[in-house]
Amino acid sequence: MANGKFVAYYRVSTARQGVSGLGLDAQREAVTRYLNGGAWESVGEFTETETGKGADALARRPQLRAAIELCRKTGARLLIAKLDRLARNVAFIAGMMESKVGFVACDMPEANELTIHIMAAFAEHEAKRISERTRDALAAAKARGVVLGATGPANLKRNIQDRQRAADEFAANLARTITSYRTAGLTQRQIVEELNRTGVTAARGGRWTLGQLQRVLARLPSSIPV
Template sequence: MANGKFIAYYRVSTQKQGQSGLGLEAQESAVMSYLNGGRWELVESFTEIETGKGANALERRPQLRAALEQCKKMKATLVIAKLDRLARNVHFVSGLIESGVEFMAADMPHANKTMIQIHAVMSEHERDQISARTKAALTAAKARGVVLGAAGAANLKPNIEERQQAAEEFAGKLKGVIEGMKARGLSQRAMCDELNKLGIKTARGGEWSLIQLQRVMSRIAQGINVVR
């Protein structure tokens, strides 16, 4: 159960998304679900609307900087909906930890600072891998004579959409299993162990890890269509 004073930080990536509230309501819901129960007080909330691009995160995120300063003044804990709402940058997450402000993510409520750093490392690695695969795909397409630019993007779109659909279908098939384990009170690590013991493979046919489980759970939480 949550206890003490909390300051919430919400972030959306574009002005359009900020005006529409897209993504913001889901973040607020996740934070309130985490705080449900216990003796807690949400003393203030900060909402950031920015692109997420650039070198210095705190300079680009005045609301985050203000939230951290307020946490120090009030001895409060910074709470966010998802770790990637802060950054997929190891250097930035390390700096946040060194700031002395206690913070937690509603999607990783039991994670300590070491686990959060590991998550940031894996997220940054995943981002770099996606970038590398995209560049390789574009290079290969160009070598085959595919016209890049707007037309080139159109050539890659069906493949991207196909992968997205496959991921959603896979998560949908596991929805009942995962919700059943959650109802039994299993931790995410225990869920991974049980899935592996049952011989249930990941979408790529491998063993389950926390990050892979969290990706599937995230898709389920976003209200995907269950495909059976």
């Protein structure tokens, strides 16, 4: 059974979410489930309302800085409800590792700092490559004369064929990423969250949903676990 000192850190992305509690209750529940009645001593709880983006994540998160400092002073472990509440990019994870503060993501408690660092590096690299390949595929379709979004009779059949081809290519480009996430033990819902977190857009440029991921999985070879 888990034991020791802990500092809980929760983060919501907008002021509206911070006021409404959207997502905050779920994060607290995840931490409670992880503790599960163990011999833990709470030495602090911090809630961050983060707005906007920037290169320096810690500069935008005074509550996280305070939580890390309290962990240093007390020897406590930092608890985060979900991995995506902490792991934003490689540089940020590297900074956390250098802080010498132990942390646990309650949705992936078996993942250590090295595992998370590797996942962040891979996700950051793959997000860039997938975006580039998707942009190139759309440019190639346009060069073939496909009028994207057109539904007229003269263009309908060709558009359907090109959409099917583009969907197959898009799924193939994601195969390695999805395989790595499944190997790391992520569920389909966690994969959706990770794709959205790392900035990988869905086939039509929007955010991922579980249904969209399942349609991509249906186009992948049967050797890839779904």
